[in-house]
Amino acid sequence: MGNAVEIKDLTHYYGKKLVFENLSFNIREGSIFGLLGKNGTGKTTTINILNGFLRPKSGKCLMFGEDSYNLSPVTKSRVGFLIEGHIQYSYMNIKQIEKFYSAFYPRWKKEPYYELMSKLAVTENQHISKMSCGQRSQVALGLILAQDPDLLILDDYSMGLDAGYRRLFIDYLTEYAKAENKTIFITSHIIQDLENFLDECVILDYRSVLCTMPIKEFLKTFKQFRFETSVADLKLGKDNVIKNSEILKNKVAIYTFCEKAEVENHLNSKGIKFTNLHQEPMSLEDAFIGITGKY
Amino acid sequence: MFKSLVYKEWLKLRWIFVGLAIINCLAVINIYFDLANTFKSFSANVVVGQYQFYEVVYYSDIKYVVLLTGLILGIFQFFPEMNQSRLKLTFHLPVNESKLMFQMTSIIVILLISIFLVDTLILSIVSLKFLPREFFENMLTTTLPWYIGSICAYLWIVIIFIEPNWVKRIISVLIAAGFVNLFYSGVGYSKYNPSILFFVLVAIVCGTVYFLSAYNFKRGIC
Numbered sequence: 323m324g325n326a327v328e329i330k331d332l333t334h335y336y337g338k339k340l341v342f343e344n345l346s347f348n349i350r351e352g353s354i355f356g357l358l359g360k361n362g363t364g365k366t367t368t369i370n371i372l373n374g375f376l377r378p379k380s381g382k383c384l385m386f387g388e389d390s391y392n393l394s395p396v397t398k399s400r401v402g403f404l405i406e407g408h409i410q411y412s413y414m415n416i417k418q419i420e421k422f423y424s425a426f427y428p429r430w431k432k433e434p435y436y437e438l439m440s441k442l443a444v445t446e447n448q449h450i451s452k453m454s455c456g457q458r459s460q461v462a463l464g465l466i467l468a469q470d471p472d473l474l475i476l477d478d479y480s481m482g483l484d485a486g487y488r489r490l491f492i493d494y495l496t497e498y499a500k501a502e503n504k505t506i507f508i509t510s511h512i513i514q515d516l517e518n519f520l521d522e523c524v525i526l527d528y529r530s531v532l533c534t535m536p537i538k539e540f541l542k543t544f545k546q547f548r549f550e551t552s553v554a555d556l557k558l559g560k561d562n563v564i565k566n567s568e569i570l571k572n573k574v575a576i577y578t579f580c581e582k583a584e585v586e587n588h589l590n591s592k593g594i595k596f597t598n599l600h601q602e603p604m605s606l607e608d609a610f611i612g613i614t615g616k617y
Numbered sequence: 618m619f620k621s622l623v624y625k626e627w628l629k630l631r632w633i634f635v636g637l638a639i640i641n642c643l644a645v646i647n648i649y650f651d652l653a654n655t656f657k658s659f660s661a662n663v664v665v666g667q668y669q670f671y672e673v674v675y676y677s678d679i680k681y682v683v684l685l686t687g688l689i690l691g692i693f694q695f696f697p698e699m700n701q702s703r704l705k706l707t708f709h710l711p712v713n714e715s716k717l718m719f720q721m722t723s724i725i726v727i728l729l730i731s732i733f734l735v736d737t738l739i740l741s742i743v744s745l746k747f748l749p750r751e752f753f754e755n756m757l758t759t760t761l762p763w764y765i766g767s768i769c770a771y772l773w774i775v776i777i778f779i780e781p782n783w784v785k786r787i788i789s790v791l792i793a794a795g796f797v798n799l800f801y802s803g804v805g806y807s808k809y810n811p812s813i814l815f816f817v818l819v820a821i822v823c824g825t826v827y828f829l830s831a832y833n834f835k836r837g838i839c
Contacts, residue, residue: 375705399711409701413629422628425621426710 323351325384326473326505327372332381334367340529341367345381347524347534351472354499354506356516356537359526360614365509366406368526369477372507373403385473399427402471406478408462412451416444416461420468427469435464438494456487463491467498473505480512488515495519517606525613532565532613537606544609547585548575549596556594563588566615575602577612618712619720626694626724633693634728637686641732644682645739648675652747665748676740676756680763680801686732687767690725691774699778704834718831722775722824726768733764758813759803765816766800772823773797780830789830796823 327349334341341364349355357365370376371383374391383390388397411419416439424430439446442457450461459479466474474495480488492515499506510516516523517537524534533540544565550572558567558576563584566577574596578585582601589596604612652675655664667673674680698704707721708714737760744753773793780786796819 373705373709375708395711395713398709401709403705403709405702405705407701409703409706411625411629411697411703411706413697414625418624418628422621422625425618426712 324387325349326351326386327355327507328382328384329368329372330382332368332371332378332383334364334371334376334378342526342529342531345524345526345531347531349473349505349507349522351505352503353521354508354519356520356523357507357509357526358513358516358523358610359509360528361511363526363528365526366477369475369507369509372475373401399429399469400472402466402469402474404462404466404474404476404479407481408455408459408479410450410458410462410465413449415447415449417446419450419461419465423465423469429470431468431470433468434498435468438464438467455482456484459483459487459491463494467494470502471504473507474499476506476508478509478511480510480515488512492516492519513607513610514605525610527614541604541606541609543579544577544604544613545579546575546577546602546604546608546612547582547599548573548602549589549599550574551594551596553594566612575612577609618710622717622720623724626721629697630690630693630725630728633689634732637689638732638735641679641682641686641736642739644679645676645736645743648678648740649743651675652743656747661747668748668752674759676743676760679736679740679760683733683736683760683763683767684770684797684801687729687769687771688774690729691771691778694721694725695775695778704779714831715828718828722772722827725771729764729768729771733767736760736764761813762800762803762816765820766797769800769820769823770797772820772827776823776827776830779827779834781834785830785833 325348329348330346332345333343345364345368347355357368359365367376371378372385372390374393377391385393386397386400388394393401411422414422420432420435424432438460442453442460444453444457450458453461459482463479476495479491483491495506496519498504508516508520520537522534522536523540525532533544535543551574552572556569556574558564558569558574560566563578563580564576565579568575576585580588582599586599589599668675698707707717710717737757740756740760741753744756770793773789773796777786777789777793780789799819800816
C-alpha cells in the first residue's frame with residue numbers, strides 16, 4: 323500500500339514567527355495517524371496546509387500524490403474533513419444538511435448518517451444551531467461517514483466533548499476504520515483517548531518535531547526513570563540521553579529513549595549522586611507530557 | 618451540484634430575501650400612493666410641468682433601498698461563511714474553488730436582478746399610469762445605475778468579507794465607498810446616460826476583483 327499523505331521538509335511562518343521547520347512524515351494508506359502537540363505547536367496549521375487552505379513557505383505536501391494546495395475535485399471527494407469545533411452549516415437541519423452534501427459525493431451512503439442521528443434525542447427538523455456540542459459532533463461525524471472517504475482528517479475532534487461523546491466518537495471511528503480499511507489523520511488535546519486507537523504518531527514541539535514513530539514502539543522505547551538525589555539545586559539539561567526531566571525537591575524524573583544501564587552511566591559521568599533508580603510505567607498521556615514537558 | 622449550492626444559499630437567505638423583496642415592493646407601492654395623492658391635490662398639467670422643470674425624481678425613495686438590498690444580502694450571505702471559517706467547509710467541497718465562488722455570487726446577483734425587475738415593473742406601471750411616456754423612459758435610465766451600483770456594493774461586501782488581510786480589507790472598504798458612490802451621485806433625470814457602459818464595466822471589474830480576495834483567503838486561511 324502507498325502513502326495517503328506525504329509531507330516533506332515543510333516549513334511555515336506566520337509573519338516572522340516560525341511555526342515549524344522541516345516537518346516530514348508519511349501516512350500509510352489504511353493507518354491511523356495522530357498529530358500530537360501542545361497548543362500553538364502547529365497542528366491546525368499542518369491540517370490547513372494539508373487541505374490546501376494555506377500555502378506553506380517551503381516544503382512539499384502531497385495528498386494521494388497531488389500537491390495539497392491544488393487538489394483536484396476528485397481527490398477532495400476522497401477526503402473527509404472535520405473542522406476544529408465540529409463546525410457545520412448551522413442554519414440547516416439534520417435532513418437539509420444530508421440532502422445538501424449528498425449531491426457532491428458520488429459514494430454517498432446516507433445510512434451511517436441516519437444511524438448516528440437516530441441515537442441522538444433530536445428530530446429531523448432540528449437546526450444544528452440549536453444542538454449541543456456533543457450532538458453537533460455526531461452530525462459532523464455522520465456526514466463524514468456518509469461521504470465514505472478514503473482519508474479522514476479530524477482536527478481536534480475532542481474539543482468541547484464530554485467523556486461519553488468522546489468515547490462514542492472513537493468507538494465509531496475504530497469500527498469504521500477497521501471494517502473499511504480507511505486512513506485516519508487525527509489531532510486531539512485528550513491524549514489518553516488515543517492510546518489504543520493510533521497506529522503511528524508525530525509529536526510536535528514549538529518549531530520542531532520531537533518524534534515520529536509507531537505508537538507501540540514509542541510506548542515501548544520511551545521510558546521514565548525516577549531516582550532520589552542528595553545534590554542540592556540539581557539542574558539537568560536536555561541531551562542525547564535525557565530528553566526531559568522534572569525535579570521536585572530531592573525527587574527526580576527523567577525521560578529517555580535509553581536503557582537503565584545507559585542512564586546510570588550517564589548520571590555517573592555527570593557526577594550526579596543518585597539512589598533508588600527505577601523505571602516507572604507510563605500511559606500515552608504520561609509519555610506525551612514526558613517528552614513535551616508540562617510547560 | 619449547482620442546484621445543491623442554490624439550495625444551501627436559499628436555506629441561508631430565504632427570509633432575508635423575502636424581507637428585502639417586501640421592503641422593495643412597499644417602497645415602490647409607496648411611490649404609487651404619493652403620486653396618486655399629488656395628482657389628486659393638483660392638476661395633472663401643473664404636476665407634469667413642475668416635474669419637468671425641476672427634474673423631480675419621484676421614485677428617489679428607492680435609491681438607497683436598492684443599495685441596502687445589495688449590502689444586506691452580501692452581509693447575510695458571507696457573515697455565516699466567515700464566522701468560524703465556515704468557508705473552509707465550502708472550499709472543501711469537491712468543486713474548483715473559483716467555480717464555487719462564481720456560483721455563490723451568481724446566485725445573489727440573480728436574486729438582486731429579480732428584485733430589481735419587480736421594482737422596475739411596478740415603477741413602469743406607476744409612471745405610465747400618471748405621467749407621459751418620456752418620464753417612464755427617464756425612470757429606466759435613471760434607476761439603472763442604482764441597480765448596477767447595488768450589485769457592485771454586493772460584490773465589494775464579498776471582497777471585504779473574504780479578504781484575510783486587515784490592511785487590504787480597510788483599503789477595500791475605502792475603494793468600495795468611492796466606487797459605489799459613483800452610482801448614486803447623479804441628481805435629476807438620466808444624468809448617467811452617456812456613462813452607462815462605463816458603469817457596466819465597473820460592475821464587471823468588481824465582479825472579477827473578488828477572485829483575488831478568494832485567492833488571498835485560500836492562501837492565508839488559518
